[in-house]
Amino acid sequence: MLKNIKIYTLFLLAISIISCSSDNEVDRLFDEDGETRTTELLSNYKKTLVDSEFGWKLLYQPNNSVGFYNIFLDFNEDDTVEIVSDYALGGQDLETTYRVGKSQLPELVFENYSTFHNLFEINNFVLQAEFQFVFESVTADRIEFRSKTDNGDDITKIVFEKATAGERERVIGTRTSYDEIAIGNGTTSFLRNIIVTDPSADPMAEPLFQGTFSFSEFERVGIITTFDQETGNIASTSYPVLANDNGFDLVNPLTVNNVDIISFIFDEATNTFTSEDGGLNTVIGYDLAPVATALVPSLFSDDVDTFDTRFARYLYFDNTSQFYLQQTSPDFLNLLKSVGATGLDIRMNLFGPGVHGIIFRGVDGPGGPLTAAFNFTVTPGERLTLGYLGATDPIDDVISVILLLIDGSGWYIQETNESPFASNPSFSVTSVSFPNFRFSIYGI
Numbered sequence: 001m002l003k004n005i006k007i008y009t010l011f012l013l014a015i016s017i018i019s020c021s022s023d024n025e026v027d028r029l030f031d032e033d034g035e036t037r038t039t040e041l042l043s044n045y046k047k048t049l050v051d052s053e054f055g056w057k058l059l060y061q062p063n064n065s066v067g068f069y070n071i072f073l074d075f076n077e078d079d080t081v082e083i084v085s086d087y088a089l090g091g092q093d094l095e096t097t098y099r100v101g102k103s104q105l106p107e108l109v110f111e112n113y114s115t116f117h118n119l120f121e122i123n124n125f126v127l128q129a130e131f132q133f134v135f136e137s138v139t140a141d142r143i144e145f146r147s148k149t150d151n152g153d154d155i156t157k158i159v160f161e162k163a164t165a166g167e168r169e170r171v172i173g174t175r176t177s178y179d180e181i182a183i184g185n186g187t188t189s190f191l192r193n194i195i196v197t198d199p200s201a202d203p204m205a206e207p208l209f210q211g212t213f214s215f216s217e218f219e220r221v222g223i224i225t226t227f228d229q230e231t232g233n234i235a236s237t238s239y240p241v242l243a244n245d246n247g248f249d250l251v252n253p254l255t256v257n258n259v260d261i262i263s264f265i266f267d268e269a270t271n272t273f274t275s276e277d278g279g280l281n282t283v284i285g286y287d288l289a290p291v292a293t294a295l296v297p298s299l300f301s302d303d304v305d306t307f308d309t310r311f312a313r314y315l316y317f318d319n320t321s322q323f324y325l326q327q328t329s330p331d332f333l334n335l336l337k338s339v340g341a342t343g344l345d346i347r348m349n350l351f352g353p354g355v356h357g358i359i360f361r362g363v364d365g366p367g368g369p370l371t372a373a374f375n376f377t378v379t380p381g382e383r384l385t386l387g388y389l390g391a392t393d394p395i396d397d398v399i400s401v402i403l404l405l406i407d408g409s410g411w412y413i414q415e416t417n418e419s420p421f422a423s424n425p426s427f428s429v430t431s432v433s434f435p436n437f438r439f440s441i442y443g444i
Contacts, residue, residue: 038102046100048138049075056160057167062119062129063156067220067240072171085115086174092118106135107148123320133158177243182215183338184271190335190400191434193288194224196256197281209256212436213284214334223330225436232296234436236330247273291434299412299430304384307413308348308376311443316344325418325440327428332437339398355389365393383432385410409433416440
C-alpha cells in the first residue's frame with residue numbers, strides 16, 4: 001500500500017513539474033525540429049532545380065480540355081529563373097523570380113508577372129492556369145507537382161523533366177509550328193477542310209470522313225466541324241493539340257472506321273498537314289472540297305428582308321467579351337481572331353444611302369479602325385449578298401474575311417433567342433456556301 005502511495009505521489013509531482021513548464025517552450029521544441037526538417041527539405045528542392053545543367057522542360061496543359069505549351073526553365077541560385085516558351089511567340093517570357101517555400105505544403109511560386117501569370121489571367125481565367133505548384137515528388141531527373149488551387153478529382157499534374165543541351169532552342173523553334181497549324185503558310189483562303197480516305201478504295205469513292213478544320217491558338221485546340229446538308233445543323237468537336245518540329249499530334253484521336261488518327265506532318269509545298277495513321281490518308285488543307293451542296297430551306301427566313309432597315313447597327317463580339325453569342329461557330333470565331341479582329345460593327349448607310357460599312361474592331365490603319373464598304377442584294381425570304389465597294393485602308397490583313405463575306409451565294413439571316421436584352425435581339429448570319437461559318441450579332 002505504501003509503495004502505491006509513493007508511486008502516486010511521484011506521478012503527481014511529475015505532472016506538477018510539467019504543468020509549471022511553459023507550453024510555448026514545449027511547442028518551440030517541436031516546432032524547431034519541424035522547421036529544421038522543412039528548411040532542409042526546401043533547400044534540397046531548390047538545389048535540385050538549380051543543379052540541372054541544362055535546365056528543365058515541361059509540356060504544360062492547364063486543364064484537360066486545352067492543348068499544351070512547350071516551356072523551358074533555367075533556375076538560378078539567386079532566385080531568378082529564365083522562362084522560354086512557345087506561348088505568344090515568347091512575348092510574355094519576362095524576367096522573373098521564384099520562391100521554393102511552404103504554405104501548407106512545399107511549393108514552387110513564380111513571383112513576378114511572366115508567362116504563367118499571363119496564362120492564368122487571360123480571357124477571364126478561362127484556361128485555369130496556375131503560377132503556384134505544390135511539390136509531390138522530387139528526383140534528380142524528374143519533379144512532379146500538382147496545381148495549388150485545383151480541387152476535387154480534376155487536379156492538374158505538372159511534370160518537370162531534366163532538359164538536355166539545345167532544349168531552349170528547340171522550344172523557340174516550336175513557336176512557328178502553331179502559326180502553321182492556325183493559318184498554314186501565307187494563304188488568303190478561309191476554307192480549310194479535313195478529309196479522310198482509304199487509299200485502297202476506288203478513287204471515285206466517297207471520303208470516309210469529311211469536315212472543316214480550324215485552330216484556336218489561345219486554347220491550343222483544333223476544332224473539327226461537320227455539316228448536315230438536310231437539317232442545316234453543324235457539329236463541332238475540339239481536340240487538344242501538341243505541336244512538334246514537323247507538325248502536331250491530336251492528344252485525343254480523331255476516330256474514323258475504328259482507326260485512331262493522331263499524328264500530322266506539315267508539307268510546306270502543298271500547305272497541308274497529312275497523316276497516314278492506321279493506313280488511312282488524312283489531309284488538312286485549304287479549298288479541298290465544298291461544304292454545302294445545295295440551299296437549305298430550313299435556314300430561310302423573312303428576317304433577311306428587313307435586315308438593312310430594322311436596326312441601324314449590328315454588333316458582333318468575340319469570346320473575349322461578356323457579350324459573345326454562343327451560336328457563333330468556331331470556324332468563324334477563329335478566322336476573325338487569325339486576322340486580329342475582336343469584333344465587327346455593321347452600320348447601315350454609313351457612307352451614304354445603300355452604302356453600308358463594316359468596321360473591323362482591333363484592326364487599325366492610318367485613319368483608325370479598318371472600315372470596309374458594301375452594298376446589299378436581298379433574295380426575299382432567303383438570303384443576303386454583299387458586294388464590296390472599297391475600304392478606308394488597305395485590306396491585306398483581312399482579305400480572307402472579305403472574301404468570305406462577299407461569297408456570291410450570300411448569307412442566311414435568322415433571329416435567334418441568344419440575346420438577354422429585349423430591345424436588342426440577336427440574329428445568326430450563316431454562309432450559304434460555307435455554313436461552317438456562322439456568327440451571331442445584336443441589333444442595336
